[in-house]
Amino acid sequence: MPADEYIVEMRHITKRFPGIVANDDISLGIKKGEIFALLGENGAGKSTLMSMLFGMYEPDEGEIYIRGKRERISSPNHATRLNIGMVHQHFKLVSNYTIAENIILGIEPKKMAGLFPVVDIKGTNEKVAALSRQYGLEVDPTARIENVNVSTQQRVEILKMLYREAEILIFDEPTAVLTPQEIEFLLQIIRGLRDQGKTIILITHKLEEIKQVADRCAILNRGKLIDVLDVASTTTQTMANLMVGREVDFTVTKSPAQFGPEVLRVEHLTVKNADGFPVVKDVSFTVKAGEIFAIAGVSGNGQTEIADAVAGMLPAAEGSITMDGADVTHASVRERSDLGLSYIPEDRQSVGLVLDFPLSDNLALKNYYKPPFCQKGILDHAAFEAYAEKLAETYDVRSGQGVRTITRSMSGGNQQKAIIAREIELSSKLMIFVQPTRGLDIGAIENIHRQIITERNKGRAVLLISLELDEIMGLADTIGVIFSGQMLKIAPAETMTTNEVGQYMMGVKQA
Template identity: 40%
Template sequence: MTRDAPPAVRLEGITKRFGDVVANDTVDFTLEKGSIHALIGENGSGKTTLMSVLYGLYDQNEGEIYVDGQEREFDSPRDAMDAGIGMIHQHFQLVKPMTVLQNIVLGHELTENRFGQIDGAAARDEIEAICSQYDFDVDQYLETPIEELDLGAQQRVEIVKSLYRGAEVLILDEPTAVLTPQEVESLMDVMDDLRANGHSLIFISHKLDEALSIAEDITVLRDGEAIGTVDAAETTEQDLARMMVGREILFDRLERETEPGEPVLEVERLRMRGDRGREQVDGVDLTVREGEILGIAGVQGNGQRELIEGITGLRSVADGAVRLRGREITDASRRRRIEAGIAYIPENRQTEGLVQGDSLVRNALLGNQTIEPYANGSLLDWGAVREHANDVITEFDVQPPDPETTASSLSGGNQQKFIVGREIGHDPDVIVASHPTRGVDIGSIEFIHNRLIELRDEGLAIVVVSSKLEEIQKLADRIAVMYEGAFIDIVGPDTVSEEELGLLMAGHRLESAAGEAETPIDEQGDANGAESSESDRGVQT
């Protein structure tokens, strides 16, 4: 970091309005050369808007932008890129049917002669040099379509694309929101390498621990205003949380005051196939009781999605049984399962939870189309639907509090709160929540966590799938760890550390009381078979 040189970026008095809404209110921000500066705040606080101004996506109403000490005006992202600024968006800007190589060079193709022929060899050489310098593996699948890559690999493609286009300043917008813990660790290493090679980074995040671990400086936005900039080495998560939301935030696990009751959801020897016909869930058993939260942890791609889709009726079961309060529902449709009492908070709120172009009133109807008082035979009671939408907005503090606003105009946290409220409104017996706080700010996380715990204490059976180990440990009464389609173990949240959970997620059994060394699960057979029985584990499934 070089503080005696002109800052890489300086924003002075940036104001951005959308009609009567002030998204940024005279914000100052300085990024020193060769440093990582975290920009944090709740959903809707103006973080992405501020960086979209810097990247040329929006014109500011007031204020100035300086790059390397020179005032600049950006009319488009092309202007920002020409000034050496790149942005990796939370939702990747990649053309999925196209290959990695095509995506990287798209719009910045090198030509080898005056007829405009593309010099593919030169582009490959430059990409391979970038990958070699930063130890990326992107050059190994240049001919692979983007849609065949996992999210971590897609993100690395986005970073290589920005570096290929000459970015010296990189804006990373919620870069860890969709990553597994292992991918997050890898990204942090990449950011360290970029900083060491002279790049300057702006790290937009909701995750306070990550901001503290990677950044030198942290700026907090609240309601469009810059609350302050602090030295990461001299602050704490509690201090940052207080700045973000204006009050104290509870971080610790809450002690439960009730005991689980009778079994509600039972899954027996469930087998599920993935999109390509391969078996993704291999004979899983689980039971969730009244007043209990079962957490399911695992590295993405180990069968969690298929298991949840089998429980909620979104995917056909290959073999096994699903029962709700003792009644077989294995072959029941998603509609029948909603009516039977299974609510679902989906992993992807944008594509699975909401119709983005529809109003909140219409989105409140989803899942309620055949249920009284919203439906009477083939007729819908839109007055009752509107009342339901208003109830959700009020109870879950959805902003802006306008039932006619479209889902797409809400921040991620407010979209998530609306979905949670709508699903709870179904009056379910079981809630299945898949990554319920992914990409959500700390205030909304606390709100959603507290609501799930309240529902548990009211007697609901809840399944929570999450890649956030701290979330699983805070919420769950038991934690089932998935590895290669099976449960490698089911443990208590107070009996294992995050490190031990990480080992289980990687397929290693924990050292037993007898001192046996940890062994990869594939050397010990089926985690749900006789070699890992309930009595051996000492846990209830």
């Protein structure tokens, strides 16, 4: 095919970071008006490749052609002038600005107020509202980012691209943070954009999404391009096998549960949000040793607040929390952790990790003050590194410079794997997993699911919170369904069908 049939063409692109070749001689072409998916394991080099197209890095070797013309894309502004837009894996919005202000940031429309140019806020709000109507991406232009949910923030990121008249739209794992309903909506939006002639590049770990919307799919493995496939004629199993480099098994096998003594007891728990409004209302449940208790629910129904309250990150307004017989309702986070609590939080970047610390420090964040890491008040860095080496190996945490890698530079999925490694390795009696597999590739998900079951078989009590119904149905021994802050139903997993759980989640069915 002649080069000018491609709106984007990358030729022999290589990008190295200290200790790693993130992209190794990659050549591919993307056609105007197609949805082109990028698939690959965590750390395969997907975000890096697209960051170069968006001008955040320059390739060490190779050339990029846009609309048949060679371009050195030196900055995101330059990419914007080439009508390229990107929604990043971790959003880049200013939280105390309004939606409209975020959208115009850097290209503020000015009008004259007397002798001085000022930003035309009213005009902007109107323009943003019109744009949002045109694309079916409803937002309130005057709302502040800090007060809107992730799905709205993502709409803002999309509107930001459209406001800049992007024709080539890059989405880096846009569905990782969304609920199933929001995902359906986003995929529709993406299809709509394609139908209007835009070119879409979609990075995702979810094979069904690729199957649903993409025309072609490139598969990366450890920096190399493995293949570019026609999606319609390829099965998801083939895609999975190609990307992981082995046969992937999607089924979760689980032996019958053997419950031991009660480890967690939550009684009449009420949790309030910052405005004093109850988001968890009079919730009671118990989790036993050897039990996976999963809370199913649509995002925003109070499930993360339950996890935060049990972990000590949020105060209980009413009710009590008992761990292993001890009342921990008012205990500090560290007291709970010392009693045997592991916590994999929802927000890996702001709660789970110190991004500017090396991987080795992050892996010891929960026990750095104990031997062997700390002796007589002195930290032993060799002990940190030895421990981290072992964890990185066991949990397959990949990074450029091993355990000395600054965590911020690690790929999103590998950051998540690091948190999981740290928390599982504590061998705590109680383990709370909130969205543990978000952003992980299918091979890594398979591993984490196995590890969760292994911990349960060892007699740990597991509290699992997930928006993925498949994950809940596959792992749970007991399912609690939360709706609007209330636990509508608690039952053994084998007594409930996916459909029933779904109905409780929507509040349609009452216990």
